[in-house]
């Protein structure tokens with residue numbers, strides 16, 4: 001009776017809280033992972049600053065805003081300036 005009961009549990013459902021990527025490549029000095037995003041949800045402010053060249057950008061955020069959005073806003077703002 002070699003009945004194999006393949007009890008496949010499927011992929012283990014891990015409650016995986018992915019850490020938000022908070023570091024981005026700097027569009028000014030081109031350093032990798034040099035720009036750090038901070039989100040102040042109470043003040044609804046998002047900030048990104050480069051740890052290398054000290055470039056800083058600040059924008060308003062809402063509850064949907066993620067770090068990458070702030071970074072993208074920054075890039076957009078940079079492009080508008082040029």
Ligand SMILES: [Zn+2]
Nearest residue numbers: 026029050053
């Ligand atoms: Zn920089």
